[in-house]
Amino acid sequence: MYMKLDLQFFNQEKTEKASPKKRDDTKKKGQVAKSNDVNTSMILLLVFLFMFLYSAVVGEYMFTMAEHVFSEYMRWEITAQTLPAIFQELAVETALVIAPIMLIAVAGGVMGNMVQVGVMFAPEAIKPKFSKLNPIKGLKRIFSARALVELAKSFTKIILVTVVSFTIIWMHADDLLKLSRKSVTEGFMEVAYVTGLIGVAVAFLLLLLAIPDYVYQKHDHEKQIKMSKQDVKDEHKKSEGDPKIKSKRRQKQQEMATQRMMQEVPKADVVVTNPTHFAVALKYDEANMDAPVITAKGADHVALRIKQRAKRHEVITVEDKPLARGLYEQADIGDEIPEDMFKAVAELLAYVYRLQKNVT
Template identity: 65%
Template sequence: MKVRLDLQFFSQEKTEKATPKKRQDTRKKGQVPKSNDVNTALLLLAVFLFLFFYGGTFFHFIIGMMRQVFTEYVQWDINEETIPVIFNELTAETAFVVIPVMLVALIVGAGASMLQVGFMFTPEAINFKLEKINPLSGVKRIFSIRALVELLKSLLKITLVGVLVFSIIWFSLDSLVFLSQRPVADGFSEIARLTGIIGVSVAILLLLLSVPDYIYQKYDHEKQIRMSKQDVKDEHKKMEGDPLIKSKRRKKQMDMAMQRMMQEVPEADVVITNPTHFAIALSYKEEQMAAPKVTAKGADYVAMRMKSLAKKHDVVMVENKLLARALYSQTEIGDEVPEELFKAVAEVLAYVYRLKNEYI
């Protein structure tokens, strides 16, 4: 009893790699190895590089918009007619600044996801499930090993990012101290330049940290989708079909094949018998065939059915034990008669044709 329980335990232990079908099923559910740090790092890098190189254009545009506000809009009367006009113009001008940044973020974010998991549409992942709002499941997730690893990762990232930002500000401290003595435009440019450097540096740091995180996520995903030996057997059985159903299907196919074969017996020119064990039906159409062809064959019960059909449809039966045994063992249904049996078969067919001519 103990041995049986041990074997059952080991059969349920998840030690096997996931099969292609299991991987496909988990992918349909949205469960794929993916690091959010990769997306975040590439997104930050792309946005800050875009702002770093095109920030001057945005700066001049914003200055122009501010000039319009403080030189033109301040002179307008505030009423029900002017407020919608001001709001629409400012919204359009703001969209001109914001939309390019959002487009860059959207394209890079989608590209980063496709880089990791490829194109994936998984509506099943957003289906409502009660287990997602189960408090017990939430507590288990919070105090799991995975949650602990994520906490340590977050603390490490916060520490490294804090040290990096502090270092950049520390080395730029001289220019920041005298920032109040410089013109507004120069001060704004200096702050924008420093912000861009910090953003790009942080993005590169997160990108470097995302490499081991992606490796870990892939390892954890492989661990999560492992299968037990019993799972593999069950999946194989499910894909191949239940043995009982397979046997019924095979029997049905054999019955259909037998039925088709029996339909050929009435059309045969001759049925050669053993006389009791074997029966082979031969057909020969001189204008269509190079040699006589076996259209049906059988042993024992099948042979009896063939002889019964032949007798019913007046098909000539010839008893030849050696020839019947040789044809049964050397040919399959649809085969032409082997060359070494041509002479014996020709004699049988000649006898059959002679009988038919006498009958006529």
């Protein structure tokens, strides 16, 4: 009894790598090895690199907009007609400034996902799951090993980002302290430069930290989707027992067998037909065969294909209803003809050889 229980426990232990089907099923549910840090770092890196190139345009645009506000709107009378017009114009101008940055951020997020999981569409991942509202499961997630790892990662990132940011600000402290002596434009460009430098440095830092995080997430994902020996057996039984899979496999095997058989038709000496229901291709090599061999046979549609292929390759076709039916029913492809049909086949081959001599 104890031995039986031990075997059951061993069969339920998840020790086997996930099968291709299990991987496809988990991918359809949106469960893949992915680090959110990769997405975050890619977004920050692309946005701040873009800002380095775009900051002058943003600054100029903002100054122009501020000048327009103070030179035009300040003289307007605030009424029910002018106030919506002011807000509408400011909203459009602000959108023109922010839109390129938002597009770059979206591109960074998409790129981060593409690098990790490729193209993936998982509608099941966005379906509402009421099991996530279970408070007991929520507490288990909070106090799990994964939560502790995430907490340690967050503290590490906060400390490193703080150190990097403070170091860059310290290096530019003299320039920042002199902002009061500079014009508004120069001051804006100085602050934008330091901000961009901090952003790019932090993005590179997070990208470096994302590499081990992705390795950990991949390892953890592989661990989560492992299968027990019983799971492997059940999946194998299910796939083998699925009528659709069996039917597709059988259809594929039949197609391959028919294709191989059709390749032998041009090598045949003669094709015997019923004429419409059966067709049997015969081959005889006196040096290597004791008796003629059936190289192809078929009924109805397959018989029609055999006759068409024989005609295309100029293989002689002879109509003999009893012989065609007898050969089709009493022998398989690759078999020698039955002994009781030796005489009929010999006469048929003699007739074919005479035709070939007359043609030549």
